[in-house]
Amino acid sequence: MTTPSSQQRLRDMMLVRRFEERCAELYGAGKIRGFLHLYIGEEAVAAGLLPALGPADTVVATYREHGHALLRGVPARAVMAEMFGRVSGCSRGRGGSMHLFDAERRMYGGWAIVAGHLPVAVGLALADRTLGRPQVTACFFGDGAVAEGAFHEAMNLAALWQLPVLFVCENNLYAMGTALERYQAQPDLVLRARGYGVDAASVDGMDVEVVAAAARDAVERVRAGKPFLLECRTYRFRAHSMFDAELYRGSDEVARWKQRDPIALLAGRLRTRGQLDDAALAALEQDVAREVEDAVSFADASALEPIEELTRHVMAEVAP
Amino acid sequence: MPVMNIIQAVNDALRIEMRRDQRVVVLGEDVGKFGGVFRATSGLFEEFGPDRVIDTPLAEAGIIGSAVGMALYGLRPVPEIQFADFIYPAYDQIVNELAKFRYRSGGQYPAPVVIRTPYGGGIRGGHYHSQSPEAYFVHTPGLKVVIPSNPYDAKGLLLSAMRGEDPVIFMEPKRVYRAARGEVPEGDYTVPLGQAKIVREGKGITVLAYGAMLHTVIEAAAKAAEAGIDAEVIDLRTLLPLDLETVLTSVRKTGRVCIVHEAPRTCGYGAELAALIAEKALTSLEAPIERVAGFDTPFPYTLENEYLPSPERVMASMRRAVEFQ
Ligand SMILES: Cc1ncc(C[n+]2csc(CCOP(=O)(O)OP(=O)(O)O)c2C)c(N)n1
Numbered sequence: 001m002t003t004p005s006s007q008q009r010l011r012d013m014m015l016v017r018r019f020e021e022r023c024a025e026l027y028g029a030g031k032i033r034g035f036l037h038l039y040i041g042e043e044a045v046a047a048g049l050l051p052a053l054g055p056a057d058t059v060v061a062t063y064r065e066h067g068h069a070l071l072r073g074v075p076a077r078a079v080m081a082e083m084f085g086r087v088s089g090c091s092r093g094r095g096g097s098m099h100l101f102d103a104e105r106r107m108y109g110g111w112a113i114v115a116g117h118l119p120v121a122v123g124l125a126l127a128d129r130t131l132g133r134p135q136v137t138a139c140f141f142g143d144g145a146v147a148e149g150a151f152h153e154a155m156n157l158a159a160l161w162q163l164p165v166l167f168v169c170e171n172n173l174y175a176m177g178t179a180l181e182r183y184q185a186q187p188d189l190v191l192r193a194r195g196y197g198v199d200a201a202s203v204d205g206m207d208v209e210v211v212a213a214a215a216r217d218a219v220e221r222v223r224a225g226k227p228f229l230l231e232c233r234t235y236r237f238r239a240h241s242m243f244d245a246e247l248y249r250g251s252d253e254v255a256r257w258k259q260r261d262p263i264a265l266l267a268g269r270l271r272t273r274g275q276l277d278d279a280a281l282a283a284l285e286q287d288v289a290r291e292v293e294d295a296v297s298f299a300d301a302s303a304l305e306p307i308e309e310l311t312r313h314v315m316a317e318v319a320p
Numbered sequence: 321m322p323v324m325n326i327i328q329a330v331n332d333a334l335r336i337e338m339r340r341d342q343r344v345v346v347l348g349e350d351v352g353k354f355g356g357v358f359r360a361t362s363g364l365f366e367e368f369g370p371d372r373v374i375d376t377p378l379a380e381a382g383i384i385g386s387a388v389g390m391a392l393y394g395l396r397p398v399p400e401i402q403f404a405d406f407i408y409p410a411y412d413q414i415v416n417e418l419a420k421f422r423y424r425s426g427g428q429y430p431a432p433v434v435i436r437t438p439y440g441g442g443i444r445g446g447h448y449h450s451q452s453p454e455a456y457f458v459h460t461p462g463l464k465v466v467i468p469s470n471p472y473d474a475k476g477l478l479l480s481a482m483r484g485e486d487p488v489i490f491m492e493p494k495r496v497y498r499a500a501r502g503e504v505p506e507g508d509y510t511v512p513l514g515q516a517k518i519v520r521e522g523k524g525i526t527v528l529a530y531g532a533m534l535h536t537v538i539e540a541a542a543k544a545a546e547a548g549i550d551a552e553v554i555d556l557r558t559l560l561p562l563d564l565e566t567v568l569t570s571v572r573k574t575g576r577v578c579i580v581h582e583a584p585r586t587c588g589y590g591a592e593l594a595a596l597i598a599e600k601a602l603t604s605l606e607a608p609i610e611r612v613a614g615f616d617t618p619f620p621y622t623l624e625n626e627y628l629p630s631p632e633r634v635m636a637s638m639r640r641a642v643e644f645q
């Protein structure tokens with residue numbers, strides 16, 4: 001018998017993995033087009049963190065956010081339809097992969113301008129405090145964003161005003177093709193936050209149980225009314241986006257990180273604990289595959305936005 | 321003569337100038353070891369080393385600000401902004417600092433920075449990998465704005481830009497980065513800024529375009545010819561300074577005008593062209609000036625082919641102008 005939460009976390013990560021593996025195939029088949037940034041290898045961060053939030057809390061993420069949307073509870077159908085650019089997608093097919101929004105689940109994107117969302121997350125938290133709401137804004141971003149000016153303004157504002165923002169840095173060691181130590185004068189990102197008076201911690205982002213424990217603690221601190229930065233040390237197994245020769249890192253490095261695959265890591269641990277066997281794992285795999293295939297069929301059967309809608313939602317729709 | 325695409329032509333121009341002029345420095349996100357996301361700076365890091373081909377962090381304001389500083393001390397920085405959509409974090413540095421430096425120092429401090437940036441739609445990039453922000457920069461006194469449509473011009477114009485004394489926004493049409501191929505002379509040559517090019521002579525209507533849209537217009541003009549419309553197609557090549565003489569000479573000959581760009585219509589570059597033509601050649605006009613442009617919406621994702629001017633839309637617009645009585 002496995003404890004429900006560990007098994008659920010395993011399933012969460014498997015869902016995201018399977019979903020994205022299918023996305024890669026569908027990209028090859030021309031069903032998904034444009035830019036597609038896979039989270040494969042980094043699943044433990046979203047799977048460890050998102051369950052620590054309540055339904056009234058808010059999630060803001062980057063363009064590598066399929067996992068965040070799925071684990072925030074946006075139905076796989078709506079996410080996949082968005083990937084296809086169909087009207088049944090969570091952003092009405094308006095944005096595609098990089099722009100996943102869902103007001104019901106307080107998913108505030110999907111941001112494709114690196115670091116553009118950090119000051120906005122500060123504003124969400126400022127509004128929560130102004131309105132007297134005990135909510136947390138969880139803002140995910142990559143290590144690369146730490147180099148942008150917007151990061152530094154956001155840190156200072158959050159600390160100055162003591163706002164309930166949980167900054168989650170998904171440090172996968174690269175901003176596109178540039179390694180962290182080649183673009184950060186201070187590669188210890190936790191020191192960046194502390195320099196602004198934002199408390200911070202760094203954890204093993206490949207271990208979902210470690211992330212989950214740190215997330216619980218961090219959310220508690222933030223809910224008490226203080227910003228916090230949690231650095232999750234992780235690694236992306238695939239290219240930055242779909243086209244990238246990966247000349248900037250060695251295959252040995254990738255292989256080493258794959259040894260710490262977050263899904264295999266948790267599955268292995270559950271087996272040792274006697275909480276998972278082959279049959280249970282196969283059942284999970286089937287279950288996840290069914291959910292993803294259902295999402296693909298749904299997306300494929302959905303309509304594209306008609307041309308008449310092109311100019312909708314530029315401005316408020318008011319009766320003349 | 322070697323055949324190149326636009327990326328290769330840009331790369332060639334950068335290499336030639338870096339060999340010729342030690343002051344030229346390239347900087348930007350992933351321009352060095354990685355060779356640029358579109359490979360435009362490929363091989364430069366290996367040849368010129370990390371002092372002249374600088375990989376920067378994600379920091380657009382920092383990239384442009386550093387370039388301005390280097391230019392003030394006499395270097396010739398050529399920063400790359402990976403996509404024109406990411407130029408906005410550097411907008412303040414460009415518009416408030418770079419563009420105004422010569423002016424506000426009373427002419428003491430020129431800042432000849434050439435900012436290269438791929439622009440435009442047609443690659444399914446969605447909202448933030450598709451924009452055409454040229455009008456913002458044309459509206460900023462102190463900047464030159466250059467947009468080539470083909471490899472020959474890309475190389476020659478970029479070499480001119482790097483040898484000029486003023487800041488240049490050099491926008492590269494990524495939709496035809498690889499598709500637009502053509503013969504490009506080896507070695508050094510320049511195409512002067514401020515000279516448009518008549519790419520198709522005709523008597524019936526003047527069609528003005530630049531960058532990726534030039535290719536759409538050429539296709540439209542070929543279709544139009546079958547329908548008996550004799551279009552004169554002008555590739556503006558430089559938006560500022562504009563070769564107004566070539567435009568007006570053509571308009572005086574044809575009496576009809578169609579302006580095509582993919583940026584939104586309202587206050588797009590076409591508005592300025594239309595105003596200039598109305599001011600200088602109103603009496604030659606035999607029909608209202610036509611504009612075919614992107615719609616006044618953010619750049620769309622799935623509807624990009626409907627958003628972008630198509631040969632059909634250009635053709636319909638030409639027909640309206642030509643049939644106007
Ligand atoms: C302002 C801005 N500059 C550049 C880009 C192009 N770009 C997209 S992702 C990326 C790398 C980001 O790295 P990081 O923040 O570490 O996130 P990761 O992709 O590793 O998850 C770059 C340079 C962008 N989207 N926005």
Ligand SMILES: [Mg+2]
Pocket residue numbers: 142143144170171172173174175176
């Ligand atoms: Mg990264």
